[in-house]
Amino acid sequence: MTILLGCIADDFTGATDLANNLVRAGMRVVQTIGVPAGPLSAEVDAVVVALKSRTIAPADAVAQSLEALRWLQAQGARQIYFKYCSTFDSTPEGNIGPVTEALMDALGCDFTIATPAFPDNKRTVFKGYLFAGEVLLNESGMQNHPLTPMTDANLVRVLQAQTRRKVGLIDHVAVARGAEAIRERIARLRAEGVGIAIVDAVSNDDLLRLGPALADMPLVTAGSGVAIGLPANFGLAPSSAASALPAAAGLQAVVSGSCSLATNRQVQHFIASGRPALAIDPLAIAAGVDVAAQALAWAAPLLASGPVLVYSTAESGAVKSVQGRLGTEQAGAMVERTIAAIARGLVALGVRRLVVAGGETSGACVQALGIAQMQIGPQIDPGVPWCHALAEAAGGEGLHIALKSGNFGTDDFFTKAFTVPG
Ligand code: ADP
Secondary structure (H helix, E strand, C coil): CCCCEEEEECCHHHHHHHHHHHHHCCCCEEEEECCCCCCCCCCCCEEEEECCCCCCCHHHHHHHHHHHHHHHHHCCCCEEEEECCCCCCCECCECHHHHHHHHHHHHCCCCEEEECCEHHHCEEEECCEEEECCEEHHHCCHHHCCCCCCCCCEHHHHHHCCCCCEEEEECHHHHHHCHHHHHHHHHHHHHCCEEEEEECECCHHHHHHHHHHCCCCCEEEECCHHHHHCHHHHCCCCCHHHHCCCCCCCEEEEEECCCCHHHHHHHHHHHHCCCCEEECCHHHHHCCCCHHHHHHHHHCCCHHHCCEEEECCCCHHHHHHHHHHHCHHHHHHHHHHHHHHHHHHHHHCCEEEEEEECHHHHHHHHHHHCEEEEEEEEEEECCEEEEEEEEHHHCCCEEEEEEECCCCCCCCHHHHHHHCCC
């Protein structure tokens, strides 16, 4: 079994976001959790290997990415896609520059592109400057990010600080004129010694014009947006067959460890709809109460009547107070472990359609459930598809799971999800 497109994503929910875009453009996609130990067993067009390499030491990020590359090459991947965040999360040390450079060296390729543009999510690039919504990246709040503060919106400068290769720009004039003009611009940049070019894109039309110009590139680096223009290069068109999953059955539940604004609204909406919901208290976990066992005992008799919600979701004031008492990381890790144990217990009780809210929380749950890879299905909301996975916790049976990162999804997401046929 050989694949067309091999993708390396630098974080978990980012990998799902990319997979979702590829599926919508007509590819059958599997996302793996880390680099698989053995060969791929599914019949798919693309694989997204999810790493957790965004903020680790550059040398580790390079090593993991090269391991993913070797595995993807062994599956026959004809093109490699390195996926990072649509806000270009990185520091002058990396990891976008060092990983791109290492992949180029390994593939023997002297030119690639770099663009986080994702117009569907209001990330646009113009004259090399990245906008998040209506404002420049460095005015968007990202300048205060705890791990990767983005204080410059000029991506040519940002990337140049991270790489020895010369960084250039394929500007909107070329992109607006189409694939031929983009190819000409690439030829000119190459002649000038440019190795990596930032690409302007302010609309999906820009990305669709860019796609054909990337057909012969061994390596593409981007956010998830560029993915919408690639499947057509392999003769694939959007179709519902790409997102087909095995039929969903079994009990339904939601677990939420996200404290984002959207998730707070989603929890309130679920409660207001009259469905059963249980809040778990981080201070009780810290005091040694077996909160997971209590939650499972609460859920067991309710599951037959429809979806239940178990959540640690709280408003920022309450979260800050808990963090002040327990320490931010300690509180986070403790809550993640508890929610993961609850997810595992719910699946043991027969839950086969599970929604998980929270990026870090999702990582903890997928690990606790013993999931190694997920087939990507239909989209519930932008960036959040239903997935199907074989889970150790389900005795090796199939499980439908949706992983929702913080601010994704409409207010009714937790009820709506179960009305979307998975
Ligand atoms: P998001 O995608 O919204 O950022 P994450 O799951 O990535 O959500 O991150 C939320 C973090 O907050 C997790 O580490 C989680 O364990 C922690 N957390 C969840 N609920 C609480 C709470 N009530 N008090 C303190 N920390 C919490």
